[in-house]
Amino acid sequence: MRYKFLFSIFVFFFISVFLALGSWQIIRLNWKLELINQIETSLKDIPVNLSNSKHKNYLRVKTRGSIDFEKQIYLYNLNEKGKPGFEVINPLKVGNNNYLLNRGWIPFNKKEDETINVIDENYINGVLRKQIKPNIFKPENDLSENYWFTLDKDDIFKFTGKNFSPYVIYLSGNNEFPKPKSITANISNNHKKYALTWFSLAISILLIYLYLRKKNY
Incomplete structure (x- = not known):
């Protein structure tokens, strides 16, 4: 019992x-x-001025600033079709604030190609995304060769000498190269x-x- x-x-x-x-x-x-x-809903909203906005994930923003092409970062990644290449990321100075601007994907053979750096700094539209912690299983960044696997804060400071906002601006547009990353609500x-x-x-x-x-x- x-x-x-x-x-x-x-x-x-x-x-x-x-x-x-x-x-x-x-x-x-x-x-x-x-x-x-x-x-x-946020991705359908009209872009707001970056300087006057309360930063949050997936906020559409517009701004103007000074893009640093000398400290351009090449972050290894796959494009939407699974082809390996780089995401082109630049320091962006907006007033007294520093941001990272993710301009999109390029194939390997476009690295250091000056034709990818044609952009109007007075009209920058994009989407804010908060940086996530780097994957500890990815290889270490090679700063000397400018070959990156993660946006590690310490490495970024060593490379640029600057600290940046935790939010990355993902450039919007229809450029061929760099091809802007499509930001959607495709969440598991x-x-x-x-x-x-x-x-x-x-x-x-x-x-x-x-x-x-x-x-x-």
């Missing part, structure tokens, strides 16, 4: 855990859907699938328990 009682406690404990995990995924699902909606959202998995496990365990209970009582 005691064994059956302990077994019941054990079963309902795990059912409760799985139900809690499923409920948590539902909360995360609603949060993610709201976030995606906010991003989509698997919370519904996870919730169904946890709820299914809880129901399965309950049905098995009821079957065994009916069989043994």
Whole structure:
């Protein structure tokens, strides 16, 4: 009798855990859907003046400034078709503030090509994205060859001698090279699938328990 009682406690404990995990995924699902909606709305808004804006992720901005081509950074990355190349990133001085301007992707053979540096510094439109922590598994940056794998803050300071805003400006436009990166609300959202998995496990365990209970009582 005691064994059956302990077994019941054990079963309902795990059912409760799985139900809690499923409920948590539902909360995360609603949060993610709201976030995606906010991003989509922000990307449709009219660009605001960078200097007068409260910086946030996916904010469309417009500004003018001084682009430093001498300290141009070549960040290894794949384009939208999976072809390897570089993202071209420049220090941008706007008033008293320093930003990194991601101008887009180029193939390897365009590195150091002066034709990629034709841009009107008085009309810079883009989208703000907050920098994320560098992936520790990526190779170290080669500053001497200007070959980058991450936007490491310390390396950027060594290379440019400047500190920058945590927000990177991703240039908008239809240039061929550098080809601006398409910023969308394409964020992974698997919370519904996870919730169904946890709820299914809880129901399965309950049905098995009821079957065994009916069989043994």
